[in-house]
Amino acid sequence: MSIxxxxxxxxxxxxxxxxxxNIDARLGYSVGGTAPVGMPATIRKLNxxxxxxxxxxxxxxxxxxxxxxxxxxxxxxxNKGMETDAKVKNYHMQITRGGETLEGVFTGNVxxxxxxWMFTIxxxxxxxxxxxxxxxFGPYISYVVNHCFDGxxxxxxxxVGDPTGAKxxxxxxxxxxxxxxxxxxxxxxxxxxxLGVDWHSCHRFGAFADLSWGLNxxxxxxxxxxxxxxxxxxxxxxxxxxxx
Amino acid sequence: xxxxKILLLIITCCILTSCFKEEPLNAECDxxxxxxxxxxxxxxxxxASDSMVSVPYTDSTVIFNVRKQADVSAMAPKxxxxxxxxxxxxxxxxxxxxxxxxxxxxxxEDGKWHRSYMVSFxxxxxxxxDTITYNFESYELxxxxxxxxxxxxxxxxxxxxxxxxxxxxxxxxxxxxxKPDEYPTTPLTEGYEGSAVCLTxxxxxxxxxxxxxxxxxxxxxxxxxxLTSALKxxxxxxxxxxxxxxxxxxxxxxxxxxxxATFQDPKGNVVANRVDSAAIYAVLxxxxxADGNAVVLYGDNVKTSNLIVALADMEYVKPTDQWTPFEIxxxxxxxxxxxxxxxxxxxxxxxxxxxKEGDKFEGAIGSKLLIDKVKVxxxxxx
Numbered sequence: 001m002s003i004x005x006x007x008x009x010x011x012x013x014x015x016x017x018x019x020x021x022n023i024d025a026r027l028g029y030s031v032g033g034t035a036p037v038g039m040p041a042t043i044r045k046l047n048x049x050x051x052x053x054x055x056x057x058x059x060x061x062x063x064x065x066x067x068x069x070x071x072x073x074x075x076x077x078x079n080k081g082m083e084t085d086a087k088v089k090n091y092h093m094q095i096t097r098g099g100e101t102l103e104g105v106f107t108g109n110v111x112x113x114x115x116x117w118m119f120t121i122x123x124x125x126x127x128x129x130x131x132x133x134x135x136x137f138g139p140y141i142s143y144v145v146n147h148c149f150d151g152x153x154x155x156x157x158x159x160v161g162d163p164t165g166a167k168x169x170x171x172x173x174x175x176x177x178x179x180x181x182x183x184x185x186x187x188x189x190x191x192x193x194x195l196g197v198d199w200h201s202c203h204r205f206g207a208f209a210d211l212s213w214g215l216n217x218x219x220x221x222x223x224x225x226x227x228x229x230x231x232x233x234x235x236x237x238x239x240x241x242x243x244x
Numbered sequence: 245x246x247x248x249k250i251l252l253l254i255i256t257c258c259i260l261t262s263c264f265k266e267e268p269l270n271a272e273c274d275x276x277x278x279x280x281x282x283x284x285x286x287x288x289x290x291x292a293s294d295s296m297v298s299v300p301y302t303d304s305t306v307i308f309n310v311r312k313q314a315d316v317s318a319m320a321p322k323x324x325x326x327x328x329x330x331x332x333x334x335x336x337x338x339x340x341x342x343x344x345x346x347x348x349x350x351x352x353e354d355g356k357w358h359r360s361y362m363v364s365f366x367x368x369x370x371x372x373x374d375t376i377t378y379n380f381e382s383y384e385l386x387x388x389x390x391x392x393x394x395x396x397x398x399x400x401x402x403x404x405x406x407x408x409x410x411x412x413x414x415x416x417x418x419x420x421x422x423k424p425d426e427y428p429t430t431p432l433t434e435g436y437e438g439s440a441v442c443l444t445x446x447x448x449x450x451x452x453x454x455x456x457x458x459x460x461x462x463x464x465x466x467x468x469x470x471l472t473s474a475l476k477x478x479x480x481x482x483x484x485x486x487x488x489x490x491x492x493x494x495x496x497x498x499x500x501x502x503x504x505a506t507f508q509d510p511k512g513n514v515v516a517n518r519v520d521s522a523a524i525y526a527v528l529x530x531x532x533x534a535d536g537n538a539v540v541l542y543g544d545n546v547k548t549s550n551l552i553v554a555l556a557d558m559e560y561v562k563p564t565d566q567w568t569p570f571e572i573x574x575x576x577x578x579x580x581x582x583x584x585x586x587x588x589x590x591x592x593x594x595x596x597x598x599x600k601e602g603d604k605f606e607g608a609i610g611s612k613l614l615i616d617k618v619k620v621x622x623x624x625x626x
Contacts, residue, residue: 041265090271098450100421105271157472160417163271163357167301168417171476175456175510178475 021244022062026076026208028238030054033082034114034218036228045087047109052081056236062126070126072136080232081115090163093153094225095180102178105163108156108170116186116218116232117146122194136196140212144188149218150181185223190214190232198240206240269354270328275299275361277324278306288314290368290487290588291531293538299361300470302413305345306363309487309588316341316365328353341365368588371490371622372400378408378594378618380441383431385424391416392427395441395464407486409467414474414481415460418451428462428598432614436498436567440616443598445504445520445607458512459609461602465595467540479543479603485591487531490622491580494573495526495556495594497618501563504599504608520608522561523597524570526620528554530584531591543603546593553578553590561613594618 031051036043058076065071088110094103124138153170154177160166170177196210217229279296282288288310289295299306310316320338323331331350333339339346345364351357382396382404392412396404410429415422424430432442443462452458455475466486473480503520530551533539541549547557554574562568584590596615599607 039264041268044264044267090268095451097454100419100449100451102417102420102451159272163352164273164359166413166417167274167472168474169472169476176476177455179454 020064022064022070023243024060024062024206025241025243026056026058026060026074026238027241028056028078028208028210028236030056030078030080030234030236032080032232032234033084034080034116034214034230034232037231037233040228042088042091043086044089047085047087049085050083052079052083052115054079054081054234054236056238058120060122068128070128072122072124072126072138074120074122074124076120076122077117078120078236079115079117080234081113083111083113085109085111088156092227093158093180095178096225102158102160104158104160104165106153106156106158106170106178108153110151110153112151113148114218115146115148116144118142118144118190124194124196126198132200134198134200136194136198136210138194140192140194142190144186144190147186148181148183149186150179150183152177152179154178182219182223182225185219185225187216187218187220190216190218192216192232200240200242204242206242208236208238208240210236212236269352270326271352271354271357272326273329273350273352273357273359274301274326275306275323275331275348275350275359276326278308278321278363279324280308280319280321287311291538293532293536300468300472302471304359304361306361308363308365309368310365312367312369314365314367316367319365321363323348323350325350326352368487369399369401371488374490374622374624376490376620376622378620379438380431380435380616380618381438383439386413389416390424391420391422392424393429393431395431407466409465409469409482411460411463411469411474411481413469413471414478415446415448417471417474418448418457418460419446428460429464430462435614436616438616440498440614441596443522443596443613443615445599445602445609445611447609453512456510457605458508458510459599459602459605459607461597461599461607461611462613463595463597463602464615466593478605482543482546482603484527484541484543484546484593484595485529485531486593487588488528488590488592489585489588490620491585492526492528492554492556492574492592492620492622494571494621495618496569496571496621497524498567498569498616499524499561500565500567500612500614501561502565502612503563504610504612507608508606510605515606520598520611521600522611522613523595523600523602524558524561524572524613524615526556526572526574526592526594527552528574528590528592530589532589540591541593546595553580567614567616592620594620 056078060074062070062072090105120142122140124136126136128134154172157169192214194212198208200206214232285292322336345362348361395408397407428446432440445461468483507515507518554576556572556574598611598613
């Protein structure tokens, strides 16, 4: 009897709790990179940046706490990918394959391709500035389900060991460049902070923009091949649809 | 919406570009070229082009070859260094090179790295004997890293030279974990007479596969191996030939050869019914072109260049597990110019390889060529 009462209570409470919860769907596109915070001097120039299929689809639930503040919980499926081509000078690299290691400093071009499909749960405080504009801020946690981090060093030269070591030229053809694949050293769990802005039209459709800043590197902390820790830092724009 | 977009764009641009720091100072400290200016280069050098020496990045010696009577008591060599590097003693300072070599230290632009070079003037002695013998008894582990073997030739005066080269340093790049005896070119203590050289076509491992250079043929040749080109343009890594002042007639020696089991193409695919074959040949060529520029033959033209004067090619190296003598005669395509010969205007190479197409990264892993007691028989002095 008392259990029935409790269930009834909970269900009534949850009904009343959920009665004012807003449900939004989001569809977005992200641009950004996995980059060191504070670029090392060895990275000289960005030759090119290629847009990747960084789509985001998700839904979130906002519980208003008062007229302005609310609490948001969401679930998103997104890709934080990047393809860059950078010019480096005396860039330390170490490649390990099948038990063989090649270490040295590279001067030339480095192409990097990153793909990270992940589920992300944001937990944010929302603040309604007016009927149209709102802000969001809070942490997120992601679980990466599919990832890769590969690329090549080309059109340059490697000094084996240190800058006084043997000089080995790398070309641009398939048989002349040094390729690498550090996918297996990538983390599954990422976390960080997200700042977002929402724009609501009078209809159900709206728009949003977010900046998400990763606080842990995309590789395991014991991975030292790339000297700098690479953080995922992405900006997203997209449209929202208000269900409720 | 528009504001947000602009904000996003600004943030992205900031992250991607604004953080580039000032360019770091150069860390390299190499002598790339060395040269001397003298009044009459002809009296000092056999060829004017000998007054400039290109220094491979792996070398720590700079040797100017000069005539025997050349006065090297006050020479002022100049050096082309990697950008920003400095040298001590001063670039172009005068030194006496008669008794010994002079040690130079190069310091990188950032001041953190140093390299030492021994600079010397080698008074070239005319080859005395009509038969030049290579017994391959003088070998040692390469001094810097002690990872692989290098061979020395014994000169007429008993000193040791560095005329023989191998691709072992290239193999070191791909299979750094290999022991000295696992390299493509190794000594064999029980040869035909004393030590022999063992050339084996080896698997270059995962790094080799990465660049479609899956095998390394064991090789040994008179010349220089330039590691700098080994990956980008492997044909340019083998610089064939040493200056030569004799007219070779034939080359003799002893060999054993066993081709490896499976022939593979550069992609690593098995080529059925193809048996690997070894290479034994020697080439004499003019080391200057018609315009007087110094010429070195590489992997891609050592048998085809129009500067070739004579070629001795065994063509088919019959597999055998017994020490078998070989004798190959030089086929002269044009007459030798005696004056040119006198002035070291010809270069000469002898090439041994466990896989003929090894320079194209084709062959059979495990192919083994043993070589001993090689003689280059030249015409008698008039």
